[in-house]
Amino acid sequence: MKIEPTDHIRHITVKELMKRYRNAERFIDCCRQCSSYGHQWSCPPFSFDPGEILSSLNHAEIIATTITLPRTDTPISEADQILLPERLRLEKMLIEKEQTLGGRSFATIGRCHHCPGQTCTRPEGLPCRHPQLVRPSLEAFGFDITAILADLFNLTLTWGTQGHCPSPLTLVTAHMR
Numbered sequence: 287m288k289i290e291p292t293d294h295i296r297h298i299t300v301k302e303l304m305k306r307y308r309n310a311e312r313f314i315d316c317c318r319q320c321s322s323y324g325h326q327w328s329c330p331p332f333s334f335d336p337g338e339i340l341s342s343l344n345h346a347e348i349i350a351t352t353i354t355l356p357r358t359d360t361p362i363s364e365a366d367q368i369l370l371p372e373r374l375r376l377e378k379m380l381i382e383k384e385q386t387l388g389g390r391s392f393a394t395i396g397r398c399h400h401c402p403g404q405t406c407t408r409p410e411g412l413p414c415r416h417p418q419l420v421r422p423s424l425e426a427f428g429f430d431i432t433a434i435l436a437d438l439f440n441l442t443l444t445w446g447t448q449g450h451c452p453s454p455l456t457l458v459t460a461h462m463r
Contacts, residue, residue, distance in 0.1 A: 291372050294350040296438040300343045300462050303429070306437070310337065310428030317426060326406045327414040328398045328422050336427040343389060343462040350439045351376060352454040360451040369455060370399060376459050380421065389463025393421040395431075424460055431458045 314330055322329045330336075351372055360368070373394050380391035398406060400416040407415055414420055425431055435441040435458065444452035 289353055289355070289368060291351050291353045291375075294352065294439050294441070296348045296350075298346050298348065298438065300340055300346050303346050303348075303434075304337075304340055307430045307434050308340075308428050309430060313425055313428045313430065322397055325409050326398045327408050327417070328393065328420050328426065330422075330426050332422075332426075336422075339390065340427065340462070346460055346462045347383075348434060348438060349376065349459045349461075350435055350441055351457040351459070352441065353456075355451060355453040355455065358450070358453060360453070362446045362449050362451050365446070365451050365455065366396075368451070369394075369396070369457065372457060373399065376457065377419065377421065380459060380461055381419070383461040387461070387463050389461060391421050392424045392427065392460040392462070394457040394459055395423040395425050424458060434458065 317323050317330050320329070324331060353368065353372060355368070373396075377391075377393050380393065383389070384391050398420055400419050401407070407413065424434070432443045435443050435456065441456065443456055444454070446452045
């Protein structure tokens, strides 16, 4: 199945992004409902203050990647397999931006895929095996992705139904500096 992603890019100040789309209390509470909360290095709670980090940044480049599936009956069980190449591509691009421009990158939501067999070291209290690769999502820093997609991109975040993937699948990442 040939999948062609489309990257949509918008620029906004970090100050405006925080004012319009950050509700840390609400979205971190959503994170608490997830089994990855406190069990993966990319997930809250963090040992640092995300608001303090965000306040030190000025410019945000938000990237919404849409993946239109060729079939409307793609099983939800295939979503990770479909998304992984795009997650890897986006994360590589974001890391390169950090290296050339500085700043901080935000990856997509979902389980970290860098450790074999999903065996993150965080539950054992050990350091991350791949700190050079692991980045939190915008949601993990308290951002409302649904509102960002609607306002900045005129896109609607859709959810799968009856065991099938939505189309398009949407990933939201960012680089801030």
